[in-house]
Amino acid sequence: MPTHNHMMNTHNYCSTCGAKLILKEESDSGSSYCPTCEKPIYKDPKVATCTLVTNAENAILLAKRALEPGLGKWALPGGYVNLGEVVETAAKREILEETGILCEITKLLGVFSAENTSPILIVYGAHTTGGTLTPSIETPEVAFFQPNDLPPLSFPRDGDIIRDAFFIS
Numbered sequence: 173m174p175t176h177n178h179m180m181n182t183h184n185y186c187s188t189c190g191a192k193l194i195l196k197e198e199s200d201s202g203s204s205y206c207p208t209c210e211k212p213i214y215k216d217p218k219v220a221t222c223t224l225v226t227n228a229e230n231a232i233l234l235a236k237r238a239l240e241p242g243l244g245k246w247a248l249p250g251g252y253v254n255l256g257e258v259v260e261t262a263a264k265r266e267i268l269e270e271t272g273i274l275c276e277i278t279k280l281l282g283v284f285s286a287e288n289t290s291p292i293l294i295v296y297g298a299h300t301t302g303g304t305l306t307p308s309i310e311t312p313e314v315a316f317f318q319p320n321d322l323p324p325l326s327f328p329r330d331g332d333i334i335r336d337a338f339f340i341s
């Protein structure tokens with residue numbers, strides 16, 4: 173019996189004409205076919221960013237999460253890239269929305285993806301240029317932490333990113 177993960181159930185109707193799509197089970201590209209438009213409909217992966225933002229003291233900007241996954245623990249600020257948005261702009265927007273901090277992106281730290289998992293995560297390094305620590309509804313606490321004195325993290329990957337960036341083994 174085939175298994176259907178949740179990502180497979182989100183595009184069952186054509187976004188152009190509303191017709192029910194024909195799933196191409198034999199295809200591994202995730203495409204469906206619209207019989208009315210007579211064309212394949214592709215399911216694109218979602219793209220998200222998170223950013224390792226450091227301040228002049230080389231402390232790391234983290235936000236406490238008010239949502240699952242990882243509720244009540246701390247994470248690097250980030251979120252989804254909007255359609256048509258430059259990825260670095262999305263990263264800076266999410267940082268500002270979640271923490272009130274302005275920053276300059278300085279480098280690409282990595283791109284993370286996993287089988288049957290959405291989204292593709294693009295991770296940047298950045299340093300602060302201004303702003304004031306300001307919590308949001310989704311991030312009720314925001315603060316800078318020294319890399320050797322981190323709070324409980326929502327995602328093990330964030331710890332890996334921080335340790336890699338600061339050469340902590």
Ligand SMILES: [Zn+2]
Binds near residue numbers: 187188189190207208
């Ligand atoms: Zn259609």
